[in-house]
Amino acid sequence: MSFLSKSVQEMSITGDEPPPEYIVKGCTFAPSDLSSSLSSSPFPVIDISLFSSSSAHSNSKEEVDSALETLRSALGSNGCFQAVGHGMSSSFLDKVRAMAIQFFELPVEEKQKYARAVNESEGYGSDVVVSANQVLDWSHRLSLRVFPEDRRRNNLWPENPNDFRETLIEYSLKIKSVMDLLYKAMARSLNVEENSFSGQFGDRSLMQARFNFYPKCSRPDLVLGVKPHTDRSGITVLLQDRQVEGLEILADNKWIRVPVIPDALVVNLGDQMQIMSNGIFRSPMHRVVTSTERLRISVALFHEPEPEREIGPVDSLVDEQTPRLYRNVKNYGFINYECYQKGIVALETVKI
Numbered sequence: 467m468s469f470l471s472k473s474v475q476e477m478s479i480t481g482d483e484p485p486p487e488y489i490v491k492g493c494t495f496a497p498s499d500l501s502s503s504l505s506s507s508p509f510p511v512i513d514i515s516l517f518s519s520s521s522a523h524s525n526s527k528e529e530v531d532s533a534l535e536t537l538r539s540a541l542g543s544n545g546c547f548q549a550v551g552h553g554m555s556s557s558f559l560d561k562v563r564a565m566a567i568q569f570f571e572l573p574v575e576e577k578q579k580y581a582r583a584v585n586e587s588e589g590y591g592s593d594v595v596v597s598a599n600q601v602l603d604w605s606h607r608l609s610l611r612v613f614p615e616d617r618r619r620n621n622l623w624p625e626n627p628n629d630f631r632e633t634l635i636e637y638s639l640k641i642k643s644v645m646d647l648l649y650k651a652m653a654r655s656l657n658v659e660e661n662s663f664s665g666q667f668g669d670r671s672l673m674q675a676r677f678n679f680y681p682k683c684s685r686p687d688l689v690l691g692v693k694p695h696t697d698r699s700g701i702t703v704l705l706q707d708r709q710v711e712g713l714e715i716l717a718d719n720k721w722i723r724v725p726v727i728p729d730a731l732v733v734n735l736g737d738q739m740q741i742m743s744n745g746i747f748r749s750p751m752h753r754v755v756t757s758t759e760r761l762r763i764s765v766a767l768f769h770e771p772e773p774e775r776e777i778g779p780v781d782s783l784v785d786e787q788t789p790r791l792y793r794n795v796k797n798y799g800f801i802n803y804e805c806y807q808k809g810i811v812a813l814e815t816v817k818i
């Protein structure tokens with residue numbers, strides 16, 4: 467690999483042609499066609515307030531059952547839906563987005579104070595370079611562990627913007643309660659014990675925040691903001707840019723754009739919930755495309771079980787007709803990371 471002398475952000479400003487390291491060459495587990503299909507969005511919008519016990523009296527059983535059925539069918543097909551009724555105001559979501567933009571717009575020297583060390587996943591930086599023939603993502607990221615609290619790397623948390631810390635913690639706590647509600651609803655939608663999924667995460671489950679910044683790109687036909695991947699998480703909640711689309715999900719072997727709904731949260735199922743649901747719920751393959759016109763930001767929160775805990779398919783989802791698909795695993799995050807670097811689909815390696 468040649469020495470990467472310019473950052474993605476710098477190349478974006480000068481309008482450089484992307485260097486060969488960024489040119490997508492195709493991948494073994496997903497179509498490499500860079501154009502997306504225009505099919506109408508197969509990702510439903512679900513009012514998740516219907517799942518909360520405090521609203522149980524005001525909603526009819528039919529409404530709740532129909533929302534549970536939409537949830538089950540969305541997660542059982544493309545593994546993605548857009549959540550409204552989450553209780554966060556439009557202005558609060560904009561504050562989270564603004565915080566991301568303010569950070570990425572800081573001078574390089576300031577952002578470098580939070581630089582990700584080689585071989586580490588937390589901090590500010592570009593794609594992790596692990597091999598010479600790797601295709602690089604057209605993005606910059608800031609990754610931070612938010613929970614457990616005693617695992618925060620405080621020296622990597624930006625001091626500027628000055629409300630960064632309190633806003634990220636407030637946002638993460640709210641998203642954590644959304645996730646807890648969703649794990650219960652997912653269990654109800656499959657008629658299994660309500661804590662079948664949430665009970666597997668443990669008291670010290672991990673919450674990782676990733677702020678993604680995709681500068682404008684002169685050749686969206688040649689590069690990707692993020693290469694095709696599935697998330698290693700249990701679930702991922704993604705706050706998309708208020709205006710600029712870019713996230714695409716592989717559905718029926720076609721790349722489908724996830725539309726921007728400014729106040730909705732995109733919920734993506736991750737590999738570990740595919741394992742726990744014994745393959746009933748699907749962890750979608752997804753990627754991010756770039757744009758010549760507009761930069762894009764997104765904020766992803768990934769929730770995953772305590773690494774030392776063993777997770778596995780919920781017992782009551784296994785029977786003679788539906789045999790167990792996955793073995794029990796610990797530290798799946800690590801397995802997923804290693805496989806991704808080798809171009810292997812991690813879930814395949816934990817199949818029975």
Ligand SMILES: O=C(O)CCC(=O)C(=O)O
Binds near residue numbers: 752763764
């Ligand atoms: O930016 C996005 O829309 C998605 C990013 C993503 O897939 C990720 O960070 O895992």
Ligand SMILES: [Fe+2]
Binds near residue numbers: 695696
């Ligand atoms: Fe992702």
